[in-house]
Amino acid sequence: MASVGQITRQISALEISSKPNTTRPATTATTSQHQKKPSQTNVSKLLSKYAAPNPFPSSTSLQKTASTQSLAKNAEASRPPSPTRPKQPAFDIGRYDGGFEIENETRGEKVTGQAAEDLALDSSVAAYRPTREWHLTDFDIGRPLGKGKFGRVYMVRTKREPHYILALKCLYKSEIVQSRVEKQIRREIEIQQNLRHPHVLRLYGYFHDEKRIFLMLEFAGKGELYKQLTKYGCFTEKRSSRYIDQMADALMYLHSKHVIHRDIKPENLLLGINGELKIGDFGWSVHAPGNRRKTLCGTLDYLPPEMVEGREHSEKVDYWALGVLTYEFICGAPPFEDLSGYNATYKRIARVDLKIPSKVSPEARDLITKLLQYDPERRLPLSEVRKHPWIVKYRSKGHSTASAA
Structure with missing residues (x-):
């Protein structure tokens, strides 16, 4: 087993620092295959061991667990003693810089009235899948992971056994009110908490x-x-294909729950310890059982023609975004980006002015073209995306549709 010091150095080598400059990379950048570092093996095992369970125990399940543990202790007491095992090293979460406390002295204000009620968000009193009651004092706080618009994110560990590792994100209520996004924040939280x-x-x-x-x-x-x-x-293309396969799988799940994401882009995607893709931002998402909306939202480079033209849109906006994402993964920039200005980009999207470089394989070109269709009804369904030759060609052996609850 690696020492705590070794584990600390391994974690430090991982790319979990603050939000990068969002300037788009140049399209002429060299393609390179990502090499997995050998030192990440032990870290992967430790994170798998200490990752939070799915789902997190509710107050009811905690009571059942306590009852079971009590019975187990009584049974254990009747057994002869066994040799004690050496204690395994804890997963190192890094040094805390006091950011939550320091920032809280100078940032944010107390909100009152309706805003205070709207932002009194607590999952322990949620109507669906309530959790146990949580407080900041329930966590050991470690290294900073990044900064967002409304606050900071830290790596934390639950103080209660078995010490699960989480990312704790802070949002300042008064800044949410000033930006007039109270409903958006509530919707984002309510949607994301119920996804599995x-x-x-x-x-x-x-x-x-x-x-x-x-x-x-x-x-x-x-x-x-x-x-x-x-x-x-x-x-x-191999790496791009595997990411798009995972994205299509996740989007099929979201749409089955009547959730339209509406802001698919690289900045909103994260990678798990084993390199698996995870959708990590639901700020523009909507739960729409009717599947017809008119709100213009998202990021310009990823908007479909129906949005830029002010028409109604459905979950098929995510099909279009998946096509843009496929192009950007392979080529390094979105397909309709026009450096002369926003209006030029709008026009290129509305015309579906698509120019695919010759370096893109025929299979990938076919998938991109079938997703980037002006008519939403002509876009390739996600179930067909997952059967597409370019996706099947690079899918790892034994991989199938991911399970979800």
């Missing part, structure tokens, strides 16, 4: 204090996919 899929970042629970909301998120050990894309410029 291997390629969707889990939200295990949430709680609040006078000034802040805290989100207990799954820890994505390899950080932001955008950093990888920036580092390499673009991905190999």
